[in-house]
Amino acid sequence: AKSRGRSGYQFHNAEQSARARERVRLDGDLRRAIERNELELHYQPKVRVSDGGVVGAEALLRWRRGGGALVPPDRFIPVAEDTGLIVPIGEWVLRTACETAVAWNAHQPPGAAALKIAVNLSPRQFWSPHFVGMVRAVLHDSGCRPEWIELEMTESLLIDSRGQVAAILAELRQLGFTLAIDDFGTGYSALGYLTRFPITTLKIDRSFVNEVATQPARAGIVRAVVGMGHSLGLELVAEGVEDADQAAALRQMGCHLAQGWLYGRPVPRAEFERLQAAVLGP
Ligand code: C2E
Ligand code: CA
Ligand code: CA
Ligand code: CA
Numbered sequence: 314a315k316s317r318g319r320s321g322y323q324f325h326n327a328e329q330s331a332r333a334r335e336r337v338r339l340d341g342d343l344r345r346a347i348e349r350n351e352l353e354l355h356y357q358p359k360v361r362v363s364d365g366g367v368v369g370a371e372a373l374l375r376w377r378r379g380g381g382a383l384v385p386p387d388r389f390i391p392v393a394e395d396t397g398l399i400v401p402i403g404e405w406v407l408r409t410a411c412e413t414a415v416a417w418n419a420h421q422p423p424g425a426a427a428l429k430i431a432v433n434l435s436p437r438q439f440w441s442p443h444f445v446g447m448v449r450a451v452l453h454d455s456g457c458r459p460e461w462i463e464l465e466m467t468e469s470l471l472i473d474s475r476g477q478v479a480a481i482l483a484e485l486r487q488l489g490f491t492l493a494i495d496d497f498g499t500g501y502s503a504l505g506y507l508t509r510f511p512i513t514t515l516k517i518d519r520s521f522v523n524e525v526a527t528q529p530a531r532a533g534i535v536r537a538v539v540g541m542g543h544s545l546g547l548e549l550v551a552e553g554v555e556d557a558d559q560a561a562a563l564r565q566m567g568c569h570l571a572q573g574w575l576y577g578r579p580v581p582r583a584e585f586e587r588l589q590a591a592v593l594g595p
Pocket of ligand 4: 495496
């Protein structure tokens with residue numbers, strides 16, 4: 314029993330250290346990713362549920378590790394969040410999204426609604442010492458108007474006990490950004506923050522949208538969230554819309570905007586521009 318216990322312990326240890334070594338490698342490679350131009354921003358269309366018209370895109374980060382295969386964000390963002398690398402990476406994301414927004418909106422005919430790009434913020438980035446100053450600098454350097462950018466954050470960031478969360482959100486909102494709660498419904502949903510903070514948008518999590526046409530209980534939750542959003546004057550975005558039945562259910566409920574494979578997958582900027590040439594103008 315004793316030796317089994319020991320080998321069990323050693324096995325556990327070996328597995329742990331293999332995982333730790335992999336993280337160190339990942340971290341080292343990621344550190345060089347920015348300078349080596351291995352990061353890419355892909356864009357997924359956001360559409361009006363009523364008529365499918367494209368109103369903008371969500372920017373989603375990809376890493377072409379060593380110039381080879383694309384690493385999905387779920388694989389490296391948690392590591393970057395732990396090590397703090399998410400701070401320079403997040404700045405690169407915002408800068409790149411702002412430059413894209415400038416290019417897309419340069420050609421919009423006067424009077425046409427601006428195309429808006431949604432950018433994901435991570436908590437570590439939000440709490441970095443010069444976050445708002447960095448944001449202002451990126452706006453200034455790129456010539457991007459804050460109305461062209463929506464900042465997405467998860468509920469966990471908002472229920473942070475640090476008092477400054479309200480002050481930082483107020484500053485971002487005053488600059489002119491819209492502020493979205495990502496994955497709405499999957500966090501603690503302490504609804505008080507919806508009135509305490511200047512939130513403009515709720516993104517209903519894919520796990521609810523998935524079954525909005527097939528699961529009455531899920532549909533009930535989505536209907537309730539949409540109703541609450543309407544009465545609070547919030548914009549509602551459904552994530553992960555994959556089929557026409559889901560779109561029809563969301564339309565009937567009065568959800569404003571949607572994203573998902575039904576309308577388009579995340580693609581590199583050049584491909585997005587090719588696919589949306591009619592929307593993006595000359
Ligand atoms: P998210 O912000 O909730 O992004 C939505 C995810 O759903 C994306 O995964 C997108 O590709 C995927 N998706 C979109 N439509 C559909 C659909 O119809 N069906 C299904 N099954 N999936 C769909 P992705 O690109 O792998 O991103 C995963 C997460 O990584 C994001 O979740 C976000 O939390 C994080 N992330 C991505 N880019 C960034 C970034 O620039 N900064 C930060 N901090 N996080 C990012
Ligand atoms: Ca998001
Ligand atoms: Ca989401
Ligand atoms: Ca997510």
